[in-house]
Amino acid sequence: MADAEAYIKDLKETITHRDPNQPEFQEAAFTVLDTLKPVLEKHPEYIKANILGELVEPERAIQFRVPWQDDEGNYQVNRGFRVQFNSAIGPYKGGLRLHPSVNLSIIKFLGFEQILKNSLTGLPIGGGKGGSDFNPKDKSDSEIMRFCQSFMTELQKHIGPDLDVPAGDIGVGGREIGYLYGQYKRLNGSQNGILTGKGLEYGGSLARTEATGFGLIYYLNALIKDQGESLKGKTIKISGAGNVAIYAIQKAQENGAKVVTASDSNGYVYDPNGIDLDTVKQIKEVERGRIKEYADKISSATYTEGSVWDLDIDYDIALPCATQNEISGDEAKLIAKDGAKYVAEGANMPSTTEAIQVYKDKGIIYGPAKAANAGGVAVSALEMSQNSERLSWTFEDVDGQLKDIMENIYQKSADADKEYDLGKDYQAGANIAGFEKVAKAMLAQGLV
Numbered sequence: 001m002a003d004a005e006a007y008i009k010d011l012k013e014t015i016t017h018r019d020p021n022q023p024e025f026q027e028a029a030f031t032v033l034d035t036l037k038p039v040l041e042k043h044p045e046y047i048k049a050n051i052l053g054e055l056v057e058p059e060r061a062i063q064f065r066v067p068w069q070d071d072e073g074n075y076q077v078n079r080g081f082r083v084q085f086n087s088a089i090g091p092y093k094g095g096l097r098l099h100p101s102v103n104l105s106i107i108k109f110l111g112f113e114q115i116l117k118n119s120l121t122g123l124p125i126g127g128g129k130g131g132s133d134f135n136p137k138d139k140s141d142s143e144i145m146r147f148c149q150s151f152m153t154e155l156q157k158h159i160g161p162d163l164d165v166p167a168g169d170i171g172v173g174g175r176e177i178g179y180l181y182g183q184y185k186r187l188n189g190s191q192n193g194i195l196t197g198k199g200l201e202y203g204g205s206l207a208r209t210e211a212t213g214f215g216l217i218y219y220l221n222a223l224i225k226d227q228g229e230s231l232k233g234k235t236i237k238i239s240g241a242g243n244v245a246i247y248a249i250q251k252a253q254e255n256g257a258k259v260v261t262a263s264d265s266n267g268y269v270y271d272p273n274g275i276d277l278d279t280v281k282q283i284k285e286v287e288r289g290r291i292k293e294y295a296d297k298i299s300s301a302t303y304t305e306g307s308v309w310d311l312d313i314d315y316d317i318a319l320p321c322a323t324q325n326e327i328s329g330d331e332a333k334l335i336a337k338d339g340a341k342y343v344a345e346g347a348n349m350p351s352t353t354e355a356i357q358v359y360k361d362k363g364i365i366y367g368p369a370k371a372a373n374a375g376g377v378a379v380s381a382l383e384m385s386q387n388s389e390r391l392s393w394t395f396e397d398v399d400g401q402l403k404d405i406m407e408n409i410y411q412k413s414a415d416a417d418k419e420y421d422l423g424k425d426y427q428a429g430a431n432i433a434g435f436e437k438v439a440k441a442m443l444a445q446g447l448v
């Protein structure tokens, strides 16, 4: 039997050989593999059963055509995906992303991340992800509806309340979930909570909208407290101005921190007085506008094109909440130079491999995405529970459970860090804690 190091090396070569054109998937898989050596050394039975070889291969990857008609009557075709990665601990669970950049590599990286993230929540959910290269940004409501109906017409053949329960991600919010749910219901005639992030009028959970952003701050609070500090009085740089960023700003402000930036894919606003959240919500949630408009409305703010991570100001905490690979190695060096002591990830894989190495070299405490942003999927699982028992829990109840789950996730990562003597490496801690549960479940179920 190969030793742990040779086994990991072999797996990486297999992935590179099988999926040479999937850089995002390779990045996500290699990052996890690189941190699991100590577990494999302690548990050679995982090598014997080739658990990692199974883990990096999706149980199923579905690709389909999504034809739809635009407002001018033209026939359009997009590409749809659902990757059902791992069901060892429960039904596949993970969002749908609508963005022109979507391809199989991106959906596989997101689905792979979802396996260990969902395991960390402590809830019985496996990992999956889906989406399409459709761009919802410049589309009318009717076009979005027709696209969603067509997408669900195919997707509904592959999902089910005990099989695979999708939700939102970039480009998929309440409007899209509503159209997708309506089409599922029309085709199947059943009200079985097949999607999460639903409207409150038809089976959604209170606090799901807020969950990822609030959860990020609950996780950050636990992390910071363990270092003997608190959020009060800290200055935060945040990227994004979507669902995750907005509710992270809200909860950070409630905890006495000052958030000074928000961004979108065109540029960022810097407001030294602290971001006015009502203005951001009005622009982004109501008007579906651009973040640039914030600087037109708020006189203390400036707007700059480009990446918010290139803005050179002093601050304490970085919260990337936009998209993958938004922080390069050079930008991580700037984060360190600006004096930030913590990075906690609201987005999925926002830091490149080089950036993560910089955090480690410079002693920045790093909360990885699969731990820090697990609040969204955790409350999705709570939405599934409420749907099953045909009940709606109060906001306080769901929010309280979310807080407990996020504190537990931090604790599990910190415990693994201690057990394996990793030196405050909460990334490796999260990977190990998430992996151990999935590995035990896979081993128990044999070859499946």
Ligand SMILES: NC(=O)C1=CN([C@@H]2O[C@H](COP(=O)(O)OP(=O)(O)OC[C@H]3O[C@@H](n4cnc5c(N)ncnc54)[C@H](OP(=O)(O)O)[C@@H]3O)[C@@H](O)[C@H]2O)C=CC1
Binding pocket: 168, 169, 170, 171, 172, 212, 240, 241, 242, 243, 244, 245, 263, 264, 265, 266, 321, 322, 323, 324, 326, 346, 347, 348, 373, 374, 376, 377
């Ligand atoms: N929603 C959820 O519950 C969860 C989301 N996540 C992750 O959080 C991140 C944000 O998701 P969410 O807030 O839901 O998505 P939204 O669509 O609500 O918002 C995304 C934000 O990120 C910006 N953005 C997207 N792509 C880029 C890019 N290439 N460069 C710079 N900015 C970009 C968008 O700007 P623009 O409008 O210009 O595109 C927008 O401000 C994603 O990585 C997602 O996978 C993780 C866990 C759960």
Ligand SMILES: O=C(O)CCC(=O)C(=O)O
Binding pocket: 093, 094, 095, 096, 117, 165, 166, 167, 168, 169, 196, 348, 373, 374, 376, 377, 378, 380
């Ligand atoms: O709520 C869900 O099921 C999906 C959340 C998600 O896509 C994520 O955690 O990245």
